[in-house]
Amino acid sequence: MKYRNIFWGVILITLGALFILKNLDIIYFNWYAIFRLWPLLLVLIGISILPVKTTIKLILSFLAIILAITFIFSSPYTRYHNFNFICGKDHSYYDKDLKEQCFYESYDSSINIAVLKFDAAAGSFYVKGKTNNLMDFEKEGNIGSYRFSSQDSDNKKVLKINLKNTFFKSGNLKNNVYIKLNPEPVWEFDFDAGAAKLDLDLIPFKTKKITIDVGASSIYLKLGDKYDYTKLNIDAGASSINIKIPEESGCEVHTSTVLSSRNLRGFNKIKKGYYKTSNFENSVNKIYIDIDVAVSSLKVSRY
Numbered sequence: 001m002k003y004r005n006i007f008w009g010v011i012l013i014t015l016g017a018l019f020i021l022k023n024l025d026i027i028y029f030n031w032y033a034i035f036r037l038w039p040l041l042l043v044l045i046g047i048s049i050l051p052v053k054t055t056i057k058l059i060l061s062f063l064a065i066i067l068a069i070t071f072i073f074s075s076p077y078t079r080y081h082n083f084n085f086i087c088g089k090d091h092s093y094y095d096k097d098l099k100e101q102c103f104y105e106s107y108d109s110s111i112n113i114a115v116l117k118f119d120a121a122a123g124s125f126y127v128k129g130k131t132n133n134l135m136d137f138e139k140e141g142n143i144g145s146y147r148f149s150s151q152d153s154d155n156k157k158v159l160k161i162n163l164k165n166t167f168f169k170s171g172n173l174k175n176n177v178y179i180k181l182n183p184e185p186v187w188e189f190d191f192d193a194g195a196a197k198l199d200l201d202l203i204p205f206k207t208k209k210i211t212i213d214v215g216a217s218s219i220y221l222k223l224g225d226k227y228d229y230t231k232l233n234i235d236a237g238a239s240s241i242n243i244k245i246p247e248e249s250g251c252e253v254h255t256s257t258v259l260s261s262r263n264l265r266g267f268n269k270i271k272k273g274y275y276k277t278s279n280f281e282n283s284v285n286k287i288y289i290d291i292d293v294a295v296s297s298l299k300v301s302r303y
Contacts, residue, residue: 103148107134107182112155114185119162120193123175127200131180141175225285236293247302250283252276256292263299
């Protein structure tokens with residue numbers, strides 16, 4: 001068996017495994033740490049031309065790859081290398097040079113209502129997945145750091161996130177935010193953003209109220225039926241809005257739009273700008289949607 005065939009096979013298997021584990025949120029690491037390992041190729045090429053037996057070459061290659069993987073998960077360029085959102089004992093972390101930040105809020109079973117107020121600026125923002133904490137927050141990008149604060153009021157917890165410092169530089173700007181939530185409390189959301197991509201999968205959560213105020217944006221929102229009623233208010237500029245709601249939930253939509261395309265399959269038009277599902281009155285779970293946008297594409301579908 002040729003050494004180079006085994007060599008490239010091992011490389012591809014290793015990279016494929018890392019991609020799968022990262023995409024499944026089993027591990028997290030920064031791909032920049034891998035890019036910094038380009039001299040490893042020189043090491044492996046050097047091993048391949050050594051005048052020794054193939055077995056020895058394989059052993060040396062495996063050792064080099066193991067050392068490289070060890071570097072990835074111990075490098076300062078890999079901040080959350082243990083498991084999802086491990087930020088350390090200091091409750092929060094931000095590194096201006098590495099452009100990464102994470103923090104979390106611990107969960108207390110006495111919390112019945114949780115409010116997330118997020119001044120998001122511009123970027124891509126994802127609310128997906130559950131956590132045993134009340135909230136996990138991870139950010140990567142080069143526009144600055146976020147300030148986080150929390151406030152208690154009886155059985156209610158208010159979480160506030162907004163930009164603290166901004167480091168706008170020439171070149172490509174990047175601001176990706178990933179948030180995970182605890183499914184136990186009833187949630188209220190207030191998102192304020194500029195040019196943004198919002199991808200919010202709220203199916204696992206008891207969602208009472210969502211307020212979204214954005215500029216030019218792309219909004220993809222999936223709602224669940226974990227709470228009796230959900231109120232959604234969207235105020236946006238030029239936007240593409242795609243909302244998915246449960247088939248069993250009753251829903252009414254009020255729209256005030258300019259030059260927009262609408263796709264509300266499964267809704268009956270009551271009057272101009274007002275649509276309702278046929279099962280609205282008899283549904284246990286009800287969703288109220290109020291949308292005020294400029295030029296837009298609006299789609300509300302049922303799953």
